[in-house]
Amino acid sequence: MPKAKGHPTMLDVAREAGVALGTVSKVVNRQPVGEDYKRKVEQAILKLGYQYNSSGRVLRTDRTDTVALIIPNTINPYFAKLVHYINIALERRDKKTLLCFTDYDKNRELEFIRMARENQVDGIIALTYNAELVIPEDIAFVTIDRFFSVSVPCIASDNFGGGWLAAHRLYDLGCRRLAFMRIGSSLSNEPSKRKEGFVAACVELDVPFELKILEDNAPFGEFEAFLSSHIQNGRLDFDGLFCGTDMLAWQMIQVLKGKGIRVPEDVQVIGFDGIRMFGTLDYTVSTIIQPVQEIAETAVSTVLSSHLSTVPSLICLPVQYAAGGTTRD
Amino acid sequence: MPKAKGHPTMLDVAREAGVALGTVSKVVNRQPVGEDYKRKVEQAILKLGYQYNSSGRVLRTDRTDTVALIIPNTINPYFAKLVHYINIALERRDKKTLLCFTDYDKNRELEFIRMARENQVDGIIALTYNAELVIPEDIAFVTIDRFFSVSVPCIASDNFGGGWLAAHRLYDLGCRRLAFMRIGSSLSNEPSKRKEGFVAACVELDVPFELKILEDNAPFGEFEAFLSSHIQNGRLDFDGLFCGTDMLAWQMIQVLKGKGIRVPEDVQVIGFDGIRMFGTLDYTVSTIIQPVQEIAETAVSTVLSSHLSTVPSLICLPVQYAAGGTTRD
DNA sequence: TTGTATGCGTTATCAG
DNA sequence: CTGATAACGCATACAA
Numbered sequence: 001m002p003k004a005k006g007h008p009t010m011l012d013v014a015r016e017a018g019v020a021l022g023t024v025s026k027v028v029n030r031q032p033v034g035e036d037y038k039r040k041v042e043q044a045i046l047k048l049g050y051q052y053n054s055s056g057r058v059l060r061t062d063r064t065d066t067v068a069l070i071i072p073n074t075i076n077p078y079f080a081k082l083v084h085y086i087n088i089a090l091e092r093r094d095k096k097t098l099l100c101f102t103d104y105d106k107n108r109e110l111e112f113i114r115m116a117r118e119n120q121v122d123g124i125i126a127l128t129y130n131a132e133l134v135i136p137e138d139i140a141f142v143t144i145d146r147f148f149s150v151s152v153p154c155i156a157s158d159n160f161g162g163g164w165l166a167a168h169r170l171y172d173l174g175c176r177r178l179a180f181m182r183i184g185s186s187l188s189n190e191p192s193k194r195k196e197g198f199v200a201a202c203v204e205l206d207v208p209f210e211l212k213i214l215e216d217n218a219p220f221g222e223f224e225a226f227l228s229s230h231i232q233n234g235r236l237d238f239d240g241l242f243c244g245t246d247m248l249a250w251q252m253i254q255v256l257k258g259k260g261i262r263v264p265e266d267v268q269v270i271g272f273d274g275i276r277m278f279g280t281l282d283y284t285v286s287t288i289i290q291p292v293q294e295i296a297e298t299a300v301s302t303v304l305s306s307h308l309s310t311v312p313s314l315i316c317l318p319v320q321y322a323a324g325g326t327t328r329d
Numbered sequence: 330m331p332k333a334k335g336h337p338t339m340l341d342v343a344r345e346a347g348v349a350l351g352t353v354s355k356v357v358n359r360q361p362v363g364e365d366y367k368r369k370v371e372q373a374i375l376k377l378g379y380q381y382n383s384s385g386r387v388l389r390t391d392r393t394d395t396v397a398l399i400i401p402n403t404i405n406p407y408f409a410k411l412v413h414y415i416n417i418a419l420e421r422r423d424k425k426t427l428l429c430f431t432d433y434d435k436n437r438e439l440e441f442i443r444m445a446r447e448n449q450v451d452g453i454i455a456l457t458y459n460a461e462l463v464i465p466e467d468i469a470f471v472t473i474d475r476f477f478s479v480s481v482p483c484i485a486s487d488n489f490g491g492g493w494l495a496a497h498r499l500y501d502l503g504c505r506r507l508a509f510m511r512i513g514s515s516l517s518n519e520p521s522k523r524k525e526g527f528v529a530a531c532v533e534l535d536v537p538f539e540l541k542i543l544e545d546n547a548p549f550g551e552f553e554a555f556l557s558s559h560i561q562n563g564r565l566d567f568d569g570l571f572c573g574t575d576m577l578a579w580q581m582i583q584v585l586k587g588k589g590i591r592v593p594e595d596v597q598v599i600g601f602d603g604i605r606m607f608g609t610l611d612y613t614v615s616t617i618i619q620p621v622q623e624i625a626e627t628a629v630s631t632v633l634s635s636h637l638s639t640v641p642s643l644i645c646l647p648v649q650y651a652a653g654g655t656t657r658d
Numbered sequence: 659t660t661g662t663a664t665g666c667g668t669t670a671t672c673a674g
Numbered sequence: 675c676t677g678a679t680a681a682c683g684c685a686t687a688c689a690a
Contacts, residue, residue: 006666009666009668010667010668011667011668014677019677020676020677020678021669021677021679022669022670022671022676022677023675023677025668025669025670026675026676028668029669032675033675034676037675037676051447052447052667052668053447053666053667054447054448054449054667054668055384055387055448055449055667055668056666056668056669057667057668057669058384058668059387059666059668059669059682059683060667060669060670060681060682061668061669061670061682062384062682064384066427069428073413074403074412074413074416075410075413075609076607077406077409077608080403080404080406080608081403083403083412083428084403084404084430087429087430088432091429091437096427096444096448097427097428098395098425098428099398099412099416099426099428100416100420100426101413101416101420115425117380118381118383119425120383120384246607247606247607250607250610251610275607277576277579277613278406278576278604278613279404279405279406279409280404281576281579284607338683338684340684348660348661349660349661349662350662350683350685351661351686352660352661354685354686355685357684358685362659362660366659381683382682382683382684383683384682384684385682385685386683387666387684388666388668388682388683388684388685389666389684389685389686390684390685390686
């Protein structure tokens, strides 16, 4: 009979079944046990309404089967998708997800890492823009989109290839003068290679191009000014625009429309990310699709196997183009 | 000196500092301790690189400071927003979020609840469409958008009021014949009250209206057929449309455009949820905004205080209208 | 105040 | 294959 207070434990079950504590543990963990014993234990479990309590095992084994996911937020649809597929991938491996939104706050990131270690997580997957982040060596750590060092595996899209693809696509669609726009951290992270790939392709194709890159805190109006400066007599002087993200592409399209420039008739626009309306409907703009599911899957399998220390330090996964109404294909 | 294997524990710190184990515990937990002792302990912690390990406390106190969040996915922007604000609200109270995506799978829901209890979570917040779900009585449980019983607090928007508001708004904007469309579970959950509020307002305003409600598995084409059947000579025979969600509103607008009906010139459309482009830009359609942040805040404070058993069983939070380009305001 | 000792629920070892 | 018992790291009641 269980003690008055609290739930029954394995010991209670053992007493009820008339077997030893260890036997109960084995039954619960599906280890080989005599048929008779197994049945007796199972009956006792049912009778007492025993519920397994993992905190004992955590203390004993240091295994929580939990992975911490550190990401800015889930409002941004790209992050939301990432969180979704990472959780699914962990779920499939019987791991739990401890979720941490940083809102780009450096202190919060540090606090979360501390907390995660305190909770003995089996690993950490982080998407962070914190340049100064010091990554603990004694815990499995995998980053997304941001390379820290060879000892910390980083998973990302083929951002360079995506930029290259965008330029080529615009060229193939008839554009002969291109522009690239982006906003965001001056940090040299993987997504910044989108520009490099774009520029490389432009040079390769021998097509003239413009670049407009804003810092995080720059006033948005600078983009408008940039566009205005390229409009002469109501005509834009470039006919292909590649934006660092779908969101920026969308915003720029609104600005262009406000200035009487038609998309895709006057200028064709390609974004990056592969965001869909409401997550599942049409693409918001023509775009370079990030393989979010593959990124998630790779991050998870990497973080769970990273004790092997034979994992590559940077994994780039292939992107893909999709038309979304802002190009003439 | 810590034992060769593993990290140093409080006992190691105590030995290093020349104090008792209990004293270390008190310093770590910020309980009153003599200045000298405190300093000695802190130095020892630094010297050994001691890291607090919560698994001991969990076993000892049964407190994990963790809440499980069970939700279909994070692809749907409404869910994504909810996850975001719930995590933030928990964070602010120094609680951790254990994330579980069900993808509408009933077995997964049950599995997650079992897992959550196994992990001794302090409470569960669930958004579920499972009608048969049996909610454990011995754990703090709060639902969102779905009322189960008076002993399980449910947090939701004022869905009835939202439907009422939508009809009134359309009327005020000049509409004189209305329609309502919705798709989804036949389950009698809180969101289904959107229709009731809409109907009540139509009756009150003495304005004629149509209803088109599809089951989850119904072919989408039925909506198109419905719209087609209301088009005579290229003109729609109603001038105001209220949809159960922003997503449906968006889809219907595409269908209408395909049939040559202009929005908002020929028909004004209002959705429900308050979804914005990319989470932060313009509203996707004119809409009834759900107070997601308040829902999150309320769910969290309720689940954390639900041992008081004085909490109300249904809390409806006020909604609000916002123009989003699909109405003539 | 500080120190000591016990127990939380489980796993794992080792002797029957 | 089973039974007894010792950890695991921490909190806390109780003794000093």
